[in-house]
Amino acid sequence: MLPRPFEYVSAQSVGEAISFLARYGRDAKLLAGGQSLIPLMKLRLAAPKVVVDINRVAGLGGIQDDRGGWVIGALTRHREMERATAIQKEFPILGDTAVTLADPLVRNQGTVGGALAHADPASDWGTTFLALGAQLELQGPKGPRRVLIDSFFRDAFLTVLAPNEILTKIHLAHPGPRSGSAYSKLKRKTGDFATAATGVALTLNEQGGVSGARIALAAAGPTPIRAPKAEQALMGDRPDVAAAAQAAARAARPPKDLRGGTDYKTAMVEVHTYRAIERALERARGRKR
Ligand SMILES: Cc1cc2nc3c(=O)[nH]c(=O)nc-3n(C[C@H](O)[C@H](O)[C@H](O)COP(=O)(O)OP(=O)(O)OC[C@H]3O[C@@H](n4cnc5c(N)ncnc54)[C@H](O)[C@@H]3O)c2cc1C
Structure with missing residues (x-):
């Protein structure tokens, strides 16, 4: 099936994406890897009037070893997680998860942030980051806030993200020895x-x-x-x-x-x-x- 007609906009920054969300409210949906949103739109289970593409937003991807711990950008693809050997040395669970998630085609496109925001009850990243006690950084018109993943999921396909908020980063503290x-x-x-x-x-x-x-x-x-x-x-x-x-x-x-x-x-x-x-x-x- 084809999706219902929608308007497409491409955000160049987190601020611009948030202003699109603020302008269009519940009529808008963010587009990351599209591996959950596009099938839902084709099945007409989702029919946003405006799709806000965040793939060109600089600084939303990548995996960095910050002094306080690791920071994973929301736009990091599943495939990048599969190949990220440095972070896997501290958290081998990330490699276990990445290789079993979906299939190579989906892993090339799908993003960690999209998987968390989509909040499927069977989400592999949702489960792994819950086991790791990750902190999630959400950004809205009032600036960033951090939420412990334990209080992020509210119900099936429902999170604490407000309609005008973006999940920007996942934070993991360095694990101790042993x-x-x-x-x-x-x-x-x-x-x-x-x-x-x-x-x-x-x-x-x-x-x-x-x-x-x-x-x-x-x-x-x-x-x-x-x-x-x-x-x-x-x-x-x-x-x-x-x-x-x-x-x-x-x-x-x-x-x-x-x-x-x-x-x-x-x-x-x-x-x-x-x-x-x-x-x-x-x-x-x-x-x-
Ligand atoms: C064939 C197939 C098999 C799959 N198998 C598995 C599997 O085994 N395990 C598993 O866990 N998943 C699986 N998935 C889902 C896959 O992991 C998706 O990539 C993921 O659920 C959504 O990520 P995305 O980047 O594609 O998000 P999109 O489809 O672009 O977006 C999904 C939702 O999240 C919102 N969103 C996206 N990014 C953000 C953000 N940064 N901030 C706030 N909201 C955001 C969107 O508005 C949308 O509502 C599968 C998908 C397919 C098509």
């Missing part, structure tokens, strides 16, 4: 969203016990969700990986759909949480995998 992270995803075929997926980020103390853990699940609720009881089960001198994986499965509320029934998906949450924790532990212990 930190590890991993993402494990089950999908039916290349190019598919997760049937079940888990992101894990953890830190060990000097004795090898777990001193910090964040576990996030994709496709297990209306938004990517954390599994606090699974995190608790992992903490302490002897991390109980099986108990943590079982607790994650209990936290999951996966909907029955074409990818499987609730019982099957819940069982897969347990399997993939177990795998992600094991890999994150190995990485934290310095045994690369």
Whole structure:
């Protein structure tokens, strides 16, 4: 199907994009990689009167190691994340996520910021950045504000972004020593969203016990969700990986759909949480995998 007729404008700066949004309000939609917006427009599930292209906005892309941590521009393509070996040394979960997201064609175009703003319940980046406790920088007419990703997603396909705001940057603090992270995803075929997926980020103390853990699940609720009881089960001198994986499965509320029934998906949450924790532990212990 063809989209409904729309006006196209191209913003050259974040300020200009915000003024377009302020002028057209809810009639306007930002266009980043177009990998979610264009299919929705073709299906006529979205019919913006004005499309504001942000692809020519300077300074909205790129991955930088700032003194305080890493800064990922919202317009960074999935493919760039796949190739970003420097940041993956500190956060190997980013490489795990990038290679499993969609397919190479989508990864060439789609952006990290677009994926977060789109807020699919099965969003791979949403789940991974939730596990990492990322801070998101949003900019509107009143200037920038930062939001912890835990309070960014409000519901399926709904975030705290105001209609006149742009997601500009994702901030990640440098992880401490003995930190590890991993993402494990089950999908039916290349190019598919997760049937079940888990992101894990953890830190060990000097004795090898777990001193910090964040576990996030994709496709297990209306938004990517954390599994606090699974995190608790992992903490302490002897991390109980099986108990943590079982607790994650209990936290999951996966909907029955074409990818499987609730019982099957819940069982897969347990399997993939177990795998992600094991890999994150190995990485934290310095045994690369
Ligand atoms: C075949 C296919 C398979 C896919 N598989 C997966 C998958 O396995 N896992 C997964 O997580 N995703 C998957 N996706 C989605 C893909 O990751 C998209 O790239 C992503 O969801 C949207 O990013 P985009 O840059 O293309 O955004 P767009 O489509 O351009 O925009 C999406 C929405 O976000 C808004 N937006 C974009 N950028 C910003 C910004 N900076 N600030 C505020 N709002 C913004 C737009 O207005 C729009 O509402 C798939 C898509 C396709 C087509």
